[in-house]
Amino acid sequence: MGMPPLASGPHGPDSLPPLLDTVLDALRTGTAARGGGPLPAGGPDAVAARTADAAGEILPDRSDPDALRVLVTALAAGAADPAHPLCAAHLHGPPLAVAAAADLAASILNPSLDSWDQAPAASALEALVTRALARETGATDALVTTGGTESNQLAVLLAREAHGAGLRLIHGANAHHSLPRAAWLLGLPEPVTVATPAGTLDPAALDEALALTPGPHLVAATAGTTDAGLIDPLPEIADRCTTHGARLHIDAAYGAGLLFSERHRAKLAGLEAAHTVALDLHKLGWQPIAAGLLTVKDADDLTVLHQRAHYLSADDDTDAGLPDLLGRSPRTSRRPDILKIAVTLKTLGRTGLGALVDTVCARARDLAALVDGHPGFTLHAPPTISTVLFRPAHATDDTVAAVRRALLTTGRAVLGRARADGRLWLKATLLNPHTRPDDLAALLTHVEGHLPR
Numbered sequence: 386m387g388m389p390p391l392a393s394g395p396h397g398p399d400s401l402p403p404l405l406d407t408v409l410d411a412l413r414t415g416t417a418a419r420g421g422g423p424l425p426a427g428g429p430d431a432v433a434a435r436t437a438d439a440a441g442e443i444l445p446d447r448s449d450p451d452a453l454r455v456l457v458t459a460l461a462a463g464a465a466d467p468a469h470p471l472c473a474a475h476l477h478g479p480p481l482a483v484a485a486a487a488d489l490a491a492s493i494l495n496p497s498l499d500s501w502d503q504a505p506a507a508s509a510l511e512a513l514v515t516r517a518l519a520r521e522t523g524a525t526d527a528l529v530t531t532g533g534t535e536s537n538q539l540a541v542l543l544a545r546e547a548h549g550a551g552l553r554l555i556h557g558a559n560a561h562h563s564l565p566r567a568a569w570l571l572g573l574p575e576p577v578t579v580a581t582p583a584g585t586l587d588p589a590a591l592d593e594a595l596a597l598t599p600g601p602h603l604v605a606a607t608a609g610t611t612d613a614g615l616i617d618p619l620p621e622i623a624d625r626c627t628t629h630g631a632r633l634h635i636d637a638a639y640g641a642g643l644l645f646s647e648r649h650r651a652k653l654a655g656l657e658a659a660h661t662v663a664l665d666l667h668k669l670g671w672q673p674i675a676a677g678l679l680t681v682k683d684a685d686d687l688t689v690l691h692q693r694a695h696y697l698s699a700d701d702d703t704d705a706g707l708p709d710l711l712g713r714s715p716r717t718s719r720r721p722d723i724l725k726i727a728v729t730l731k732t733l734g735r736t737g738l739g740a741l742v743d744t745v746c747a748r749a750r751d752l753a754a755l756v757d758g759h760p761g762f763t764l765h766a767p768p769t770i771s772t773v774l775f776r777p778a779h780a781t782d783d784t785v786a787a788v789r790r791a792l793l794t795t796g797r798a799v800l801g802r803a804r805a806d807g808r809l810w811l812k813a814t815l816l817n818p819h820t821r822p823d824d825l826a827a828l829l830t831h832v833e834g835h836l837p838r
């Protein structure tokens with residue numbers, strides 16, 4: 386093998402087409418080899434063995450020109466494919482083709498968002514898109530993150546810097562695990578967990594927690610819980626925060642996509658009251674991972690992230706007008722995730738994105754109706770966003786868990802699990818706008834077929 390070609394530069398566009406052909410063929414072959422299901426059959430040991438077999442020697446002495454084809458085929462054959470209608474466990478969505486194409490350009494051009502001289506246009510585009518998306522949530526600025534986890538960490542960090550290391554995080558039992566973890570990571574006192582027996586943060590219980598816990602406080606509410614897609618009562622929570630002088634973060638990693646929909650956006654009333662909002666466009670936004678944002682109401686809050694490194698942001702360079710980007714993230718090298726986001730927003734427009742949101746929410750209502758009308762299943766509750774919790778009627782929790790694992794092992798359907806009302810439920814998170822009502826009926830048939838006799 387001679388000198389391997391580069392992706393960018395004058396020869397990039399000539400060296401890429403044969404490689405892309407190989408990739409696309411391997412995706413076809415691998416997907417077909419999976420055998421029509423959303424997941425490879427056989428469970429972890431079988432998949433690991435097949436993957437090891439395909440991978441062979443990882444760092445051979447000599448070049449292996451077939452590596453791209455072999456490994457992409459193996460990954461597709463062994464994928465949990467979110468584009469399959471029965472892949473519905475997590476907030477793990479199928480990326481739009483146009484977003485993946487834009488992400489390819491990002492990989493090829495490889496701008497790094499830690500200094501202007503590595504990303505001149507990409508940094509300018511990021512500034513435009515983050516401000517536009519911030520305005521959607523009633524904020525003034527936004528940081529690009531790797532997702533809800535990093536957004537939540539940054540929200541807790543900004544709150545700690547504003548209020549001191551004695552800051553107490555108060556969150557519902559329905560909050561994402563990354564919030565208490567952020568408090569731990571940042572050395573804050575043990576957070577206060579408010580029970581959420583109805584699945585959402587009760588304003589009266591929050592009020593009591595605020596009154597009983599010495600401040601300063603950061604309240605974290607959720608718009609789109611991971612388990613059930615529920616939205617905390619945001620306006621009432623915002624009122625309690627104002628009364629007690631608490632700072633408010635809203636984790637809308639899942640729910641924020643409702644903003645694109647005329648029909649559903651009113652469910653997010655109160656979002657604009659938050660100091661910070663987490664939103665993930667790799668959920669209701671159909672982006673390849675990662676596409677997270679943290680919007681910030683008061684852009685001055687971001688000054689605490691200011692950082693100097695003489696090799697990336699020298700004072701005299703900044704004074705001479707080179708944008709200083711280090712304060713836009715705790716990371717240094719950073720991918721231009723903003724390109725795929727910008728391409729998607731502009732290609733689909735508000736109407737196109739809103740239609741995708743409306744479609745997946747409608748599919749969730751369809752599934753809920755099917756479950757509700759089926760004597761063999763129990764529906765937990767009508768869906769708020771696109772998550773449906775259901776269980777085989779009269780099954781024990783152990784049976785519910787076993788059915789889920791049996792579906793994973795045969796590779797016929799990927800469902801999640803959630804605990805609510807003291808019981809274990811199967812969770813369908815519908816993020817695929819191409820899923821049809823027929824697919825949902827097939828999903829229930831698969832669950833029935835995997836019940837122990």
Ligand SMILES: *Cc1c(COP(=O)(O)O)cnc(C)c1O
Pocket residue numbers: 476531532533534535537561563607609610611636637638639665677
């Ligand atoms: C998905 C999710 C997160 C975590 O986001 P990542 O993108 O996986 O880091 C945080 N909060 C909520 C409510 C989520 O649904």
